[in-house]
Amino acid sequence: MADTWQAAAATVAVRECAPGPIATLRLRRPSADDLARIAALIGTALPTVPNRIADGAVRVVWIGPDEWLIIGDTAPNATIEAAATDAAAALCVSVGDGRCIFEATGPDAAELLAKATSIDLHPAVFTEAMSAMTLFAQVNAIVDRPPGLDGFRLIFDVSVRDYLCRWFGDAVVEFG
Amino acid sequence: MLQISCPWCGPRDEIEFRCGGQSHVIRPGPPEEVDDATWGRYLSEKINPRGDHLERWLHAAGCRRWFNVARDTATHRIRAVYHMVEAAPAIGDEGSAR
């Protein structure tokens, strides 16, 4: 991505990242067999506990009782849809090009994010196995902690990217 | 601001939700047998209690599910949250429900 954006202070840094492949998957009351077939196909189980992620060949984020976000390269959407029975009415849609991603890292990353969300992001509460679909700085966001990242990833609609660059640029100032 | 505990996602700020008004309102039917006065009451006449009230709320910015909230309209105290398919909980004076 040519116009990648970043801002840094002494104890926290924010940078924009290329979204890469992201898809949403909806399943209407899937059976255990539906879930197992899709898990085998994408190499990752679908988490059924709210606010949890599952890591395998891809990362799968719980965003609703019948909806997941699949982050990473998988089989074609139509192949995933075909892996579920008609009763589950699977819908798999690529959304990566409509998203923008920011990573907030450093010792004050949770402090920075606390300016925009009341979700408890303390590492003892918001563990690496967790995610949240929520409002962040008044706009819709999905927050998670990718493995190996010293901080948080936030996924937004690309239409609010410029607003978030301004928001993060202002928010990091107080951290030196 | 209220903090509401979505039965799926857990506690979130009130601004993530939309209130859908009185819950447990039974839709009359079958439609061809329902007269205009009955439809009018179904669509427009809602209770307006001071105190415990059972309401539908939508977690618009999270899981996007409807669920029920038992809320005291005078104090905003939330006595219970429960799924759409669940019956209204019994709410005692001490608010012993979830």
Ligand SMILES: [Zn+2]
């Ligand atoms: Zn929710």
